[in-house]
Amino acid sequence: MINRNTTGFISPSNVLITSISRKVPLLQSIKAAMAKISLNMKLYGGDNDRSVIAKHFVDSFWEMPRISHLDIEELISYCKKNRIRFIIPTRDGELKYFSSNRDKLKRLGIYVMVSPLSYIEICLDKLNFFSSLRKHGIPVIPTFLCIEDSRENMKYVVKERFGAGSQTLGKSLTSTQALNHAKDLKEPIFQPMIEGTEYSIDIYVDINGRSKGVISRTRDKIVDGESQITTIKNMPELEKLCSNAAEKLGLYGHVIFQVIIDQYNEFHIIECNPRFGGASTLSVAAGLDSFYWFLLESMGENLDHYPFIQNEKVSTMVRHPQDYIY
Incomplete structure (x- = not known):
């Protein structure tokens, strides 16, 4: 438990976790961290699905707009109204949004756990x-936009270039199989199967x-x-x-x-x-x-x-x- 507040935050300063879905263990870990700071902090959870399971494990639930429709001023207004000073995004698809706005939010005393946009x-x-x-x-695994279909002795992994997309992953494929699998992807990349x-x-x-x-x-x-x-x-x-x-x-x-x-x-x-x-x-x-x-x-x-x-x-x-x- 820290003994001082060096920022001048209005007490209590609350936390917003986005895309909470069914991430209950994550929420519990954050609550434990908050308890070390102040017993008065509240945990806010956001998701665009009002029926998510994790809403039962936060102090207050926000049915957020989809990140593509969330105006930054709406987010700022919500944070000010609820004294939210810390935001932790949890989904790949929202990282660029929060990263591109993190400096503006920081100037208002709202801090986001996210890396700079270029990174x-x-x-x-x-x-x-x-x-x-x-x-x-x-040492990073070689990654290519195309392969030679004659290299039948090598096995490949095929996946989307951007995002997670583990459900569209193709593993241990021959070059012919890899090229066929790639036809169903938006922007495929190829890696050697290791x-x-x-x-x-x-x-x-x-x-x-x-x-x-x-x-x-x-x-x-x-x-x-x-x-x-x-x-x-x-x-x-x-x-x-x-x-x-x-x-x-x-x-x-x-x-x-x-x-x-x-x-x-x-x-x-x-x-x-x-x-x-x-x-x-x-x-x-x-x-x-x-x-x-x-x-x-x-x-x-x-x-x-x-x-x-x-x-x-x-x-x-x-x-x-x-x-x-x-």
């Missing part, structure tokens, strides 16, 4: 992401562009692109690599790198999600206190006074449905 655009464009990391000599162990690396990058803390974990069971079972495995070399990549990319806040380690123990960075992920709550439980650190930084606190200490007792998380009765 968001790099992460959301898989071809640009590949080119950017390659320039820095960082077998190995999949890792997620959670990182918090502070306001000065330095990695505050990092935790790596195996993706033991994956459903629809997200880890249903994930286990922490300390990998100093991998953690250093991804921390360096995050800093080179100019990111801010909580980010996640997806990496494959092949049979030769070589690293292949697949992508970076510049936001909090579905299974990142394990890393928070293990000491990567991203939400708390974001709130502290937004209030003018120096994070050097809040060291990252990993909880070695936390190791595995299994995501599962749970009844909520009230």
Whole structure:
């Protein structure tokens, strides 16, 4: 619990989480961070679907317009009315909106946990992401707009160039199969199929562009692109690599790198999600206190006074449905 307020915020200063959907564990992690700041803070949740499950786990629900229809002045008005000083977007499709408006919001005393726009655009464009990391000599999986259909001995992954889109992913395809699969995609890109162990690396990058803390974990069971079972495995070399990549990319806040380690123990960075992920709550439980650190930084606190200490007792998380009765 901090002992001072260095920002002059009107008390209480509340938090808005957007696209809450069914992200109940995320909301619970944010509530825990808020409790360290003030017991008077309220959690607001926004979504364009009024029937979302997570609305039952916030103090107040806002049926938001779709992000493409949300005028920035409407957002500012809502934040002022409800004394919201912190915003945490949770969906890829809204990151560019909040990033492009983050400076305007900051001038009004409203802080968003999101990276600068140019760096968001790099992460959301898989071809640009590949080119950017390659320039820095960082091992990133090769990514191309086209392939030669005669290379039948190689297997490919085909996916959309922009966004997540795990449901349209094609894996372990021959060149002919890959080219056919690509016909059903809007802007396909091709990558070589690499077998190995999949890792997620959670990182918090502070306001000065330095990695505050990092935790790596195996993706033991994956459903629809997200880890249903994930286990922490300390990998100093991998953690250093991804921390360096995050800093080179100019990111801010909580980010996640997806990496494959092949049979030769070589690293292949697949992508970076510049936001909090579905299974990142394990890393928070293990000491990567991203939400708390974001709130502290937004209030003018120096994070050097809040060291990252990993909880070695936390190791595995299994995501599962749970009844909520009230």
